[in-house]
Amino acid sequence: MDKFIVEGPTKLEGSVIVSGSKNASLPMISAAILTNENLILHNVPDLMDVDTMCKLMVQLGCYCSREKSTLRINCSGLNSDFAPYDLVRKMRASILVFGPLMARLRSAHISLPGGCAIGVRPVNLHINAIKSMGGRVEIENGYIISKADRLKGSTVYFDIPTVTGTENIIMAAVLAEGRTVIKNAAREPEVVDLIKLLKEMGAKIEGEGESVIEIEGVKSLKGTEYTVMADRIETGTLMCAALITHSEIEIKNVPLYAVDAILDKFVEVGGKYVLTDEGIIVKGERIKPTMIKTAVYPGFPTDMQAQFMAVLSLADGTSIVEETIFENRFMHVAELNRLGANIIVSGNKAVVEGVEELIGASVMATDLRASASLVLAALAAHGKTEILRIYHLDRGYERLEEKLTRLGAKIWRVKQ
Ligand code: EPZ
Numbered sequence: 001m002d003k004f005i006v007e008g009p010t011k012l013e014g015s016v017i018v019s020g021s022k023n024a025s026l027p028m029i030s031a032a033i034l035t036n037e038n039l040i041l042h043n044v045p046d047l048m049d050v051d052t053m054c055k056l057m058v059q060l061g062c063y064c065s066r067e068k069s070t071l072r073i074n075c076s077g078l079n080s081d082f083a084p085y086d087l088v089r090k091m092r093a094s095i096l097v098f099g100p101l102m103a104r105l106r107s108a109h110i111s112l113p114g115g116c117a118i119g120v121r122p123v124n125l126h127i128n129a130i131k132s133m134g135g136r137v138e139i140e141n142g143y144i145i146s147k148a149d150r151l152k153g154s155t156v157y158f159d160i161p162t163v164t165g166t167e168n169i170i171m172a173a174v175l176a177e178g179r180t181v182i183k184n185a186a187r188e189p190e191v192v193d194l195i196k197l198l199k200e201m202g203a204k205i206e207g208e209g210e211s212v213i214e215i216e217g218v219k220s221l222k223g224t225e226y227t228v229m230a231d232r233i234e235t236g237t238l239m240c241a242a243l244i245t246h247s248e249i250e251i252k253n254v255p256l257y258a259v260d261a262i263l264d265k266f267v268e269v270g271g272k273y274v275l276t277d278e279g280i281i282v283k284g285e286r287i288k289p290t291m292i293k294t295a296v297y298p299g300f301p302t303d304m305q306a307q308f309m310a311v312l313s314l315a316d317g318t319s320i321v322e323e324t325i326f327e328n329r330f331m332h333v334a335e336l337n338r339l340g341a342n343i344i345v346s347g348n349k350a351v352v353e354g355v356e357e358l359i360g361a362s363v364m365a366t367d368l369r370a371s372a373s374l375v376l377a378a379l380a381a382h383g384k385t386e387i388l389r390i391y392h393l394d395r396g397y398e399r400l401e402e403k404l405t406r407l408g409a410k411i412w413r414v415k416q
Pocket of ligand 1: 022023026093119120121122123124125126127160161162163164165186190302303325326327368369396
């Protein structure tokens with residue numbers, strides 16, 4: 001398992017380009033199941049999770065190939081509804097083939113995703129919604145076995161505005177008979193980007209970005225060519241790199257429309273920024289303490305919680321971080337404390353007492369965003385930090401160490 005070695009503290013300078021969004025790319029890849037024609041996606045990040053999704057598509061009988069940041073997918077050869085455990089366990093987002101398979105084949109045989117470091121991650125809301133559209137769903141030996149004579153439009157209410165649940169049901173509904181209304185739908189920008197793609201493929205969808213989405217089923221969808229939005233979480237992570245190293249950098253290709261909550265918190269902790277015609281120049285100085293409470297979009301994103309906690313560990317005072325989306329998303333706390341942070345967790349709240357400095361040590365990555373928070377802390381920590389199990393980071397960040405090195409960071413990948 002690869003590890004990172006990071007020398008700190010370092011100053012960063014120069015400019016960096018944000019890659020395409022992981023969480024917009026994954027549902028779009030599975031949307032290819034909805035048509036027999038070519039789906040060409042540009043600005044797709046080169047990530048382990050994207051590779052896993054492509055492998056799953058090939059497993060289903062589709063063609064999926066990458067040329068630089070362009071993916072070409074064709075599902076005219078779709079001949080299987082089977083998503084095996086050994087693929088799904090590597091990436092929970094594999095559940096995103098559930099809706100498209102029910103729409104196209106009216107059958108799905110998908111391993112239950114199982115949990116991950118940050119939580120149990122159930123898919124009950126996905127399953128109940130498919131049932132309400134006429135799906136007959138059984139759970140057998142850890143697999144979802146689902147069949148339908150025809151998917152019929154229905155009114156679906158989500159108890160929690162689940163992101164991939166919303167994406168699955170939109171993709172099930174676009175080819176269903178009649179009208180589907182999703183109430184309490186997720187409003188994340190990645191859901192909106194998927195809706196934009198589906199509408200270009202001929203889907204009839206109203207309410208993008210709203211919590212009520214209406215879909216009128218159509219007979220078939222056509223192929224198209226689409227450019228994936230930039231990654232708002234990578235953008236926020238790079239903003240935190242400027243904050244924690246007290247540096248000024250330019251971040252290009254920023255999805256400005258999708259980072260309001262992140263920018264707001266960035267300013268609250270002392271960050272300064274200027275918009276440019278290519279993106280944003282961000283500058284970090286003294287870090288101020290603050291309160292963070294994660295929420296569904298347009299609130300502060302849970303995927304930015306760990307990164308901001310690393311920044312707040314060096315604030316001039318005490319901060320409170322409350323995680324409301326996942327039940328176990330504080331795995332980075334113990335590792336940050338190994339670097340000299342002073343963070344106490346009580347239930348879903350963490351009290352972050354700002355310290356003067358962090359000191360390099362060996363730490364362990366536990367999940368994707370926790371890995372990012374450890375990289376950020378290592379950039380500011382005095383001395384050498386070793387970050388183990390960095391494969392977690394490779395799932396969601398495209399060559400982050402190369403981007404940080406170009407900004408002046410002293411970070412090396414050691415292949416093991
Ligand atoms: C998506 O996960 C993202 N992944 C996650 O990003 C992100 O953290 C999350 O949304 C929240 O924004 C992708 O888009 C591929 P949810 P998802 O369903 O869809 C509960 C990252 O770091 N729930 O919105 O799985 C669930 O347990 C990843 O890039 C149910 O109870 O999240 C959680 O507490 C991590 N039943 C809450 O809802 C269900 O059927 C939100 O989950 C579904 C969800």
